[in-house]
Amino acid sequence: MSNDTIVSVEPAPSALLDSASRARPYRMKRYPFLALVLLAPLILFGLFGPQLNLHNPAAIDPANALLPPAFAGGDWQYALGTDHMGRDILSRVIDGARSSLIVALFGVALAGMIGTLVGMMAGFFGGRTDEVLMRLVDIQLAIPPILLAVLLAAVIGGGLTTVVATLTITFWSTYARIVRGETLSLMQRDFIALARVAGASRSRIMFRHVLPNLLSSVVVLATLQLGAAVGLEAALSFLGLGIQPPESAWGLMIADGRLYMSQAWWIPTLPGLAIVMTVMGANMLGDWTRDWLDPGLRRL
């Protein structure tokens, strides 16, 4: 070996016994528990509403008007109290859940389909098509959604169609923008060039190659928008532009309840809580989906 003079020999540092971490690392929840808990009522009510109802949500019963909820001095028969027309609030909340669910799903689905199509075309064909389509996006973004609904309502009146139309027109542009961006970057990839070289037709490339790669972003975006959709629907119903009586909608209930606020605080409050729960659950689900499917989409 070596003939060097050894000065000293120092024993190895001992293992650090207490390696309990002093910092808490970031943990991604494995399953969106909280989100699902919050959303469960909505889904349940949405699907099985009519069967679950104790009372007919539209049944007017003036004798039993303005009864407080069970936890504030009332009867368990009307668990969440009654409104100014004697209708059971719990039943109406459940019924409203159905409306919100259907409307939100439809709106987001339609917006998604149109937006994705437009975005794909803009990214795929580029040039003029791209410019024109993106101008459309800009125009749409310049009109705040509520005003859009106002306009639409002025034209076709209120109701379910108005809401779905508003949702669709409001949300499609976000899809278009993002899908366009993704399409543009996908177009740079080799497998597209290969498909072209192999002689695939343009629509085939678009739908067989580009679209499947876009799907995860689209799904994430859709889940993220569900919450906003429910919120927008509530606002429209509140203004009277959305779901019309005798159908129940949470926004509508809040609007009604406003007038009786001083006597019956529960009428506007409780449906609002339902909205908060639902939107929160939807947003959390959206975030979780995004983290799960593609953490690179953090920016969304």
Next chain:
Amino acid sequence: MLRYVVRRLLFGLVALFGVSLITFLATHLSGDVTWLLVPMDASEAEIAAVRQRYGLDLPLYQQYAIYLQNVLSGDFGTSIKYNTPVLELVWSRVPGTLVLAGSGFLLALMIGVSLGINAALHRGTRIDTGLTLFGLIGQAMPGFWVAIMLQLVFAVSLGWLPTGGSGSFRHLVMPAIAVSWFSIAAFLRLTRSAMLEVLDADYVKFARVKGNPERVVILRHALRNALIPLVTFAGLNLGALLGGTVVIESVFAWPGLGKLMIDAIASRDYPIVQAGVLTTATLVIMINLCVDLLYGLLDPRMRNE
């Protein structure tokens, strides 16, 4: 830089045209408006006369041309209900909306951004979790509901603030909070994530390594860069905010453009609706333009485009 500005201006104009077209078509698609303008028992001749007077018998594109001409010369027509020029009506209400939207925006900016920075700086701790949760819940609360809850608590129960109307600072408090609510949460989340990204950047490390006090590192280096995506978002948010004022104005009987429009819908007063939407859209487009310009100023890399 100049090219950039001109381009954005042009786009803005195009967008405005689009909006005017849409509003025009919308009102005219809802059917023949003639019957609104005449009493119930009008004769055929009277109806025809009215039609002619308002140019409703002309082909659609001609009507649009006339409409555009009128708009550009400041004539938005006359309110069906109030029988006053729409321009006057709209003009008188714009300040109200601007005040509300403006204060809401400022409030959201101040509170949301500072909370977001705090959350980012204390990432992982309970402060961060708490603030993020607050942001999450806040974003789930519809603005109008917040408005009503505020009314319930502060006006009806406690009686500290008036339930509605305008005229003093006290009248502005609740509406402004309601308008800003959603944006506070949105700004919080966005600032937090923008800051977190920036805080991990090398140049922040480098700034620290130079020996800068932490405050300088955060403000001069981290925040300036985090602001860039924030500005774009803030601008877009302002547009959404303007839409939000519509609802809040109704709840608090705040005299603004939004309330005017909602009332106009109910009374089928189309000229007002048209003018209102066009005005709001113009405002939004102008704001977006300012945002784009600001973005160019903040990020020197953009200037060479």
Next chain:
Amino acid sequence: MSAGTIPLLDVRGLRVYVHTKDGTVRAVDGASFKIERGEALGLVGESGSGKSMTCQAIMQIEPRPAAVIEEGEVLLDGEDLLKKSARDMQRVRGNRIGMILQDPLSSLNPVMTIGDQLIEALRLSDKTSKRSQLRQQAIVALERVGIAKADQRVHAYPFEFSGGMRQRVAAAIAIARYPDLLIADEPTSALDVTTQHRFLELLKDLKRERGMSLLLVTHDLGVVAGTCDRVAVMYGGRVVEIGKLEQILRQPRHPYTRALLKAVPQFHGRRLERLFQISGEPPNNREDLPGCHFAPRCSEVDQRCDAEYPPTVHYDDASCTACWRLVPEDET
């Protein structure tokens, strides 16, 4: 080595652990080395050996809250930096220890002119001079690192510079306040060979001019050979050998060092010999291996190596090694 003067930097038993959701990574697990005044120490090792984290720990800019300095001492002229308050540490940074980060592109704030960034550094040491004076100093600093047309360039933004120039600017900023020690964390990894060479020459000049010490972190032995006085070799979060440059290059003691040198491509006459590769993979610093971290890949391993981590054998003040093979029989 003059006995009696304390070293400028004395790192003792430094441990930096990184806590992630998949477990705790022992990025640095008991590193010790010294740097004298005016000396250039090369810190060599593979990715994951802990060299960068060591530097960050010295400056206390480790990525919190995940990374935690669990144990150890970092003595600057005898004072333990780890015991300093945040404020005091801030005064040390830039002033007594300067640092160049690895990626020149991201070290500079994209929205500030390089002049402003230089002035910012200068201002920290000089609170009284006027801004125009500082700008003059900035121009001089840029010229010193070889930036042409400095008086114009001072108003430019980072994105207007090439990688090599940006790294020079970063160097100018790092030494603007004439620190006693400059830590350069892989400063040349992002540069091409010619630029590398020029940059290293620059570092050597600066060191000579000011008697500044240099801690040069790199995975490239060639860089070390041209610039350093002594070399410290890191593996698996620990320092496995330290020695003078000559000794390390000619007579490396630790099997890992020897393997590293063997892996450097050699030209013999006109033929390029077959590239030597160290078999195996770098350690996963999550597991707690009882023995020497290099044992799984070592060609001279024996049973002591797997059982217990070897003690550090000191030869003189400047060199040591941690290998069972070199521990004299009577000490085990």
